Each structure stands twice: as C-alpha cells, then as structure tokens.
Amino acid sequence: MLHLNRPKKRDNSTDSRTAILNAAVVSFGERGYYGTSLQKIANTVGMTKAGVLHHVGSKEGLLDIVLDEVYDPCTETIINNFRMTDRPNVARMWREVVAINAKRPEQVHMFSTLDAEAIDPKHPAHEYFRKRDQNLLEEMLQIPWYVPGSTNIGALLQAGFSMMDGIQLRWLRAPERDLNQMWAECEAELMPMPMWEGYR
C-alpha cells in the first residue's frame, strides 16, 4: 500500500485507540475493573499487551480515559439541553435520558457495573462516581422545573434517578425488553395521572 500517497492520516493510531476504548467499555461492563485484563482487550483488538499500554499508559489510565472520553459527554449534552428551556419538564428530561441509554446498552452496562464496584472507597473510580452523583443533583436542582405545587423536587429527583438505575439493571438482565417501555411504566407510577395532568 506504500504506493498510495495519501498523507498517512494517522488513521492507524486513532483506529487502534477507539478500538481499544470500545473493547474496554465491553470488558469493564462484563467483568468490572478488577475482572478486566489488558491481555483480553489486546486479543480483542488484535494487538499485544504492550501495544495497548502504549496507548493508555496503564490499566487505571484506560479506566480514566473511558469514563472521561466515552461516558461523560453524553450525559452533559442532556443536561445542557434543558438548562435553557422555559417550563422545563422533568418527565420529558427523564424520557430523553432513557431514550439515549436505550441505544447504548454497552455503555449503560459499564456504568452499572463500575458504579456498584466503585462503592468501595479504594476503587480507582470511587471519587469519579461520588462527584458525578453530587454534581448531577446540584445542577438539576438549579433548574426551575415545572411541577405540581406540592412537589418536593429534591426528593423527586433522588427517587427518579434511583428508579432509573434499578430499571436499567433489570433491562440489562433481560435485554429483549424495551427500556423506553419499562420506563414509561415507572413514570406512570412516579408521577401519577390525576396529579400530574398537564405537567408531563
């Protein structure tokens, strides 16, 4: 292929990198951080351990990269979409989050597994998940949600996001089901209809 004078786009490099990150998402989801080995990831992407380490530095480096570069951006987009809406609608926000997650089961799988593993303060992603939880709630509380007058918005947000974590676990365990539908049933219970008429 050397006769092609295409400017050596460095595609090999970025391709390898994203291949590694994709394989890492799957492995962190299926086996967690401790159960993941660079050897397996290397096999998946057709490299050696040393080749993988060249790109990510270390196993912890791989974890950091995957969380910062792959998982984070999606969630931030959602929040920013709602920051400038007038009459911001909690139910719709949750539906949008669910719709996005329904299309990225591997990432949700990774999130769920690492989230539980990282309860332990010694886990390398413990701080990441702690701060993420905290920041999410703080940012959500600053939005002037349009809700029934009696609503305790803090409690509602905590309850709703907790329910979403749980329903996503159940969905991942039975992937033939439709996450959007499962959440629709949850929504109907969390924000029942006579009371939430006109608010969702």
Added chain:
Amino acid sequence: MLHLNRPKKRDNSTDSRTAILNAAVVSFGERGYYGTSLQKIANTVGMTKAGVLHHVGSKEGLLDIVLDEVYDPCTETIINNFRMTDRPNVARMWREVVAINAKRPEQVHMFSTLDAEAIDPKHPAHEYFRKRDQNLLEEMLQIPWYVPGSTNIGALLQAGFSMMDGIQLRWLRAPERDLNQMWAECEAELMPMPMWEGYR
C-alpha cells in the same frame, strides 16, 4: 487431645466456617467475585488458602454458599411474613425490607456489587440473580395487596423495587445517611398522599 471424651463439638470447624463466610461477604462486596482472592480471605481469617479451600471446595463454591446460606434466608422471611396478613400493605412491606437492610450494610453491599457483575450471562451467579428477580415478582403478585383502585400493581412493584436498588446504592456511597429516612422520601414520591390516604 484424645484423652478428652467431650463429644468433639466441632466448634473450631463452625467458627472457621462462619469467619470465612463473613470475610467473603465483605470481599465480594468491596471487590466483586472476580476481584476477590482466596488468599486475602485466608489472611483475614488467619488461615492459609488451603485451609479455606478445605471448607468451601472452590471459589465458586464459596460464592454459592454465601448466597444460599447468608443472603437468601433474610429475604424469604420477609415475604412469608406478608403472605398471611389480611389487607396486606405494600408500603409497610417495603419499609420492613428497608429496615432490615439498614442493619446489614455489608450484605446489601455484596448484593449490589454481585447483582451488577452478574448481568453478564457468563458470571457464576447470573442464574441465581435472574431467578431471584423472577421468583420475587411472581410471589409478590400473588399477594392481594390493599391499594388504591387505579393501581397497576405489577408496575408499582417493579418501580418500587427498582427504586430501592437505586437508593441503596446511594446510601452505600454515603453511609452516614439514614437509609430508612432516604426511603421515606422515596415512599412519599412513589405513593403520594392525597391518593394513598388510608393505604399506607
């Protein structure tokens, strides 16, 4: 010691065994199945790997024993308590579950970590968690819960147990908080008060 004709109470044995199981609960919680090593458990209980293996047979054997012998009995007790009640009250049932879990954080920690890890069909506890989910819902649906007329009881149970999984994760990440109180806020959202007056 052969001169003692005490009936060889085998207390050393049961002590070692329960010590091993307790250490396993903690380790499976903090590091998951893959992250747990028999060596560490042996160190914790003051034995060698070989000594531990004598009691549990294999690492998978240890996992099975812990789930069947330590975790399961608690949950079964709760369900049976409610099977014979008249006017069974869902809200009270959930409060009792939460009250029990609030007093056994290590076991809840183990449950949460293994539950997420076991999403993967290749995990040694995958079938255990799949069947547990299924059985729990089936048994709960057979109970004639006393609820407002409009309630979709299947959806309510799914939503409630999902919310409980999520809130327990948050509690474990911030253990200074009170799980019972956290759940009380969730209950108020899931079964809001004008509608659930007299039902909880």
Added chain:
DNA sequence: GTCTATAGTCCGATAGAC
C-alpha cells in the same frame, strides 16, 4: 506504533504431612 522478551507478583487448586 507495534512487537518480543522478561521481570516480578499473584492466582486457584492439589497432594500429602501432621
């Protein structure tokens, strides 16, 4: 950027002495 080779550690499990 990817490789081979290697260092050094830890793993689960077994055999057999006491």
Added chain:
DNA sequence: GTCTATCGGACTATAGAC
C-alpha cells in the same frame, strides 16, 4: 482441620528492537 510445598497459569508493567 490446618498446614507446607508446589504446579501451571494469568496478571501489570517495563526495556528495547524494529
């Protein structure tokens, strides 16, 4: 029932050739 010793294998990471 607990130990020592040991097997065979997997792991992260580094050094250095190409």
